[in-house]
Amino acid sequence: MANAKHFLTDAEKNRITDAIKIAENNTTGEIRVHIENHCNTATIVRAEAVFNMLNMHQTKNRNGVLIYIAVKDKQFAIVGDEAIDHSTPIDYWTALCNELAVNFKNGNYANGIVAIVEKVGKELHRHFPLLHTNNPDELSNEISFDEN
């Protein structure tokens, strides 16, 4: 498995960024994807640390969702801020992570990530539909990488 930064081609990174942009079109919610090599602690603990590091709690409606991926350790976690977390059963995120794990096992990296982004987008739309035309992009749509 290539390093976190290189395991996706530029075209695949763009596809994921575009999927995030589209997923955020109909919701006030925000989605970010973070990819690194290793997760040296409990996956959810590390994912929450990344969530804070990316200042993802700084959204107006507290509905940012982080898709966390440690590529070499094949660890996945999805962390939602308090508003979306209260609206969604915890096993929903776990089920999505399991789906992502299956896709990774089959080598469907970019497609697997895009599929998860689309599903998280639908969940955000369900709980946080867009009620105004004003929908600022509160968190970057670019994938965040860490070389650890």
Ligand code: CA
């Ligand atoms: Ca965004």
